[in-house]
Amino acid sequence: MTLPELTDYVSRQFARTYGRPPRWIAAAPGRVNVIGEHTDYNDGFVLPMAIERYAVMAADHSVGGKDSISIRDTSEGVEPATIDLSGPVKPGKPKWSNYPRGVIAGFLARGINPGGLEVLLHSTVPLGGGLSSSAALEVCTATLLEAVTGKKLDPVEKALLCQQAEHEFAGVPCGIMDQFISVMGRENHLLLLDCRSRQTDLVPMNDPSVALLIVNTNVKHELGSGEYAKRRAQCETAAKILGVPSLRDADPDALESAKNKMDNAVYRRARHVIGEIERTVHAAEGVRASNWPTVGQLMYASHASLRDDYEVSCAELDAVVEIAEGIGIKGGVYGCRMTGGGFGGCCVALVKADTVEAVSKKISSDYKAKTGIDATIFSSRPAAGATVIKG
Ligand code: GLA
DSSP states (O other): OOOOHHHHHHHHHHHHHSSSSEEEEEEEEEEEEEEOOOOOGGGGGGEEEEEEEEEEEEEEEEEEOOOOEEEESSSSSOOEEEEEOOSSSOOSSGGGGGGHHHHHHHHHHHOOOOOOOEEEEEEOOOSSSOHHHHHHHHHHHHHHHHHHOOOOHHHHHHHHHHHHHHHHHSOOOOOOOHEEEEEETTTEEEEEETTTOOEEEEEEOOOEEEEEEEEEEEOOOTTTHHHHHHHHHHHHHHHHHHHHSGGGGGGGGHHHHHHSSHHHHHHHHHHHHHHHHHEEEHHHHHHHTOOOOHHHHHHHHHHHHHHHHHHHOOHHHHHHHHHHHHHHHHHHHHHHHHHHSEEEEEEEEEEEEEHHHEEEEEHHHHHHHHHHHOEEEEEOOBBBHHHHHHH
């Protein structure tokens, strides 16, 4: 569904659920990271884009002066959430409500109180697919609260507030990429984000001859979040041994000289991060120059490094990349890599636009033959960041 279609749908569903039309509607996109993986918490560069998949919230004041925010989901079987505003907002149940809870707590901490609300949530960002469904939900909540209260936050502060919600309410020590792109995405652009200075640079991506395919392996291996925190800690250890504030400041020669001062796993984690930061900057130049073969090669190199040095890939992600490599440029694929935190979720492939259908078919049938699993494949243009659609 396009965003206007989605808005229409959510508006009608809100009226069916609550018996009146919504007063506000807000939306925030998921994202796909083209390159720059596990670099954000190392002060490095990332190059994501917002995708045409959104968390959408429709809302109105609650009836009868209730001092709580009720959120229902359009999907059947999702437990509704009630967030009491009469005391401090804390993590609670259901689990998914911790994303909006964390954001509401962030607004209250800034003295911004939206008052009682009835909210209907609908999301087209696949859950647990590495496309930042949680960041979309956080940023959507923040955008809705801005609309309701008329208090617009500075975009950087808004993204950081959402990141804090994820740290403190969902217990995931994520970097800043997902929330930044969901807030700051721009149609037909990738976002080159310097995660140290937080400076953003929009990189046009509107060459009609290429498309980005998102291939969901439809697997999610549970070890994900524990391993994420471990990787972060290993990067900090490497930076300490190298005597630099973060791996952004380390160079490959210094790492080689210090190789025997560190555990082999720590060494390989650092090698990935240092290489990936460089690849990301080069890839941004490649996109600017429409040099797709180079961008594609950098994507493959990124994947190999994530698989071998960072060890966050899995058999299913590797299978997709191998199939893509087999198709090759002749068959329409410039490059392919896992995207997001890893351990399942999605791959992103850069393909010739006129081969989208053939490439999707081939990946889908070969992936099924290799793994027995049905992949979900779609393409997306770079989308705009969060918006207030009504109100
Ligand atoms: C997750 C985190 C991001 C980033 C990626 C890996 O998506 O939320 O901050 O660290 O993993 O690049």
